[in-house]
Amino acid sequence: MSYNIMSSKAEDFINDEEILETLEYAEAHKNDKALIESILNKAAECNGLNHRDAAVLLCCDIPEMNKKIEDLAKEIKLKFYGNRIVLFAPLYLSNYCINGCTYCPYHGTNKHIPRKKLTQDEIRREVIALQDMGHKRLAIESGEDPKNNPLEYILESINTIYSIKHKNGAIRRVNVNIAATTVEEYTKLKNAGIGTYILFQETYNKKRYEQLHPTGPKSNYAYHTEAMDRAMDGGIDDVGCGVLYGLGTYKYEFVGQLMHAEHLEAAKGCGPHTISVPRLRAADGIDPNAFPDGIDDETFAKIVACIRIAVPYTGMIVSTRESQKSRERVLALGVSQISGGSRTSVGGYCEEERPEDTTQFDVSDRRTLDEVLKWLMEMNYVPSFCTACYRAGRTGDRFMSLVKSGQIANCCHPNALMTLKEYLEDYASPETKKVGDALIQKELLTIPNPLVRSRCEQYLKEEVNGKRDFRF
Numbered sequence: 498m499s500y501n502i503m504s505s506k507a508e509d510f511i512n513d514e515e516i517l518e519t520l521e522y523a524e525a526h527k528n529d530k531a532l533i534e535s536i537l538n539k540a541a542e543c544n545g546l547n548h549r550d551a552a553v554l555l556c557c558d559i560p561e562m563n564k565k566i567e568d569l570a571k572e573i574k575l576k577f578y579g580n581r582i583v584l585f586a587p588l589y590l591s592n593y594c595i596n597g598c599t600y601c602p603y604h605g606t607n608k609h610i611p612r613k614k615l616t617q618d619e620i621r622r623e624v625i626a627l628q629d630m631g632h633k634r635l636a637i638e639s640g641e642d643p644k645n646n647p648l649e650y651i652l653e654s655i656n657t658i659y660s661i662k663h664k665n666g667a668i669r670r671v672n673v674n675i676a677a678t679t680v681e682e683y684t685k686l687k688n689a690g691i692g693t694y695i696l697f698q699e700t701y702n703k704k705r706y707e708q709l710h711p712t713g714p715k716s717n718y719a720y721h722t723e724a725m726d727r728a729m730d731g732g733i734d735d736v737g738c739g740v741l742y743g744l745g746t747y748k749y750e751f752v753g754q755l756m757h758a759e760h761l762e763a764a765k766g767c768g769p770h771t772i773s774v775p776r777l778r779a780a781d782g783i784d785p786n787a788f789p790d791g792i793d794d795e796t797f798a799k800i801v802a803c804i805r806i807a808v809p810y811t812g813m814i815v816s817t818r819e820s821q822k823s824r825e826r827v828l829a830l831g832v833s834q835i836s837g838g839s840r841t842s843v844g845g846y847c848e849e850e851r852p853e854d855t856t857q858f859d860v861s862d863r864r865t866l867d868e869v870l871k872w873l874m875e876m877n878y879v880p881s882f883c884t885a886c887y888r889a890g891r892t893g894d895r896f897m898s899l900v901k902s903g904q905i906a907n908c909c910h911p912n913a914l915m916t917l918k919e920y921l922e923d924y925a926s927p928e929t930k931k932v933g934d935a936l937i938q939k940e941l942l943t944i945p946n947p948l949v950r951s952r953c954e955q956y957l958k959e960e961v962n963g964k965r966d967f968r969f
């Protein structure tokens with residue numbers, strides 16, 4: 498099998514030989530200052546990098562060049578995403594699972610973890626709790642179990658989530674993180690109005706993948722790896738990829754991740770909407786130290802910086818698996834979306850105390866959403882609950898065109914301010930409200946188009962008077 502970016506076969510577009518050759522090339526050039534300079538100059542044009550060039554940056558060993566890589570990542574982040582950070586929360590629907598993933602406590606052979614699946618009434622209660630925190634975007638999560646969690650259950654749950662209007666609350670975008678499925682089922686998800694379809698590859702290394710997924714439908718490497726192609730064939734424009742760092746060697750994963758993005762762009766006309774960067778965490782019966790390929794914070798930050806440079810138009814997501822300190826670092830380097838106030842257990846949002854019994858993994862950042870928002874704003878980030886693009890049909894390549902046109906400052910920025918204002922009016926603590934109102938006044942001045950600025954000011958006033966859901 499040889500590398501073929503256009504092929505629909507996993508082992509052609511994620512080609513082991515091509516990854517190994519890329520890594521050999523990167524190793525051979527990791528101290529080649531002239532080459533690294535030239536790659537950085539190319540990257541500064543903001544059109545991204547291919548996996549070979551990006552791998553050289555990842556492997557680069559020269560401290561002075563590594564500083565330049567960080568600086569460029571920060572510059573690109575600012576250019577495309579400004580200081581906005583989009584907020585979301587995961588919602589665990591069910592931990593029934595028939596797979597055998599050796600790193601996940603939901604694996605079918607774990608007999609002592611309580612199994613739980615939310616009823617539609619329980620979902621309603623969870624969603625109201627999430628709305629009361631101020632969330633507008635959710636990522637629903639579920640184990641794979643066709644009997645207990647068939648697609649019909651997921652579709653019914655999405656419908657329930659969108660239907661709940663509690664006080665001023667509303668969930669305006671539901672992203673979905675469920676197991677790989679068929680084109681027909683992806684079309685059903687699309688028709689249910691989902692935002693992004695998220696599926697982590699876990700590891701791109703086929704051999705490692707098969708060791709880590711010994712049983713269940715997920716053990717089929719090709720079926721899993723080709724899922725995004727099927728999702729896009731089924732009509733889903735926005736797909737979200739990710740590697741679970743710690744399962745395989747990070748350099749291999751990094752190259753595989755970029756090859757996947759390149760394949761989707763070449764074969765389907767649009768690369769992934771987001772790339773998540775989860776790291777393996779401790780969980781019931783799972784000790785990350787038992788996995789030999791864990792990465793330290795420094796390496797993690799370097800991966801984020803190199804992804805930012807290689808795929809400037811792709812949003813990057815970091816969850817509460819990461820600590821406050823680690824999140825702070827990668828926010829500057831490229832992350833554009835974070836979760837906040839997350840509970841990673843089934844039914845966790847309705848409990849006063851954080852329940853641990855059905856938890857998927859330990860959460861490092863345990864702050865409330867309000868604390869996360871205040872923290873972001875004190876670092877001059879604008880927390881955003883915006884869902885405008887998806888609701889206006891600006892998905893897939895249409896979203897990418899907006900990003901490329903540079904109109905973000907006149908569109909996403911005011912939308913972020915207006916959704917932040919909703920949060921401040923409806924949910925914020927007095928201290929967070931004070932910090933937020935001052936930030937909005939300062940940020941208004943940075944909207945370049947005077948007409949947009951004055952309309953935004955007007956909408957903000959109307960929000961104080963109780964109106965909601967303005968967007969450009």
Ligand code: SAM
Binds near residue numbers: 639641675677777778
């Ligand atoms: N069941 C779906 C599937 O198989 O793709 C996805 C849902 S699962 C709830 C979401 C993700 O959690 C997985 O794709 C995996 O990357 C991640 N995960 C599993 N165990 C983890 C652990 N111990 N630490 C951190 N993340 C973990």
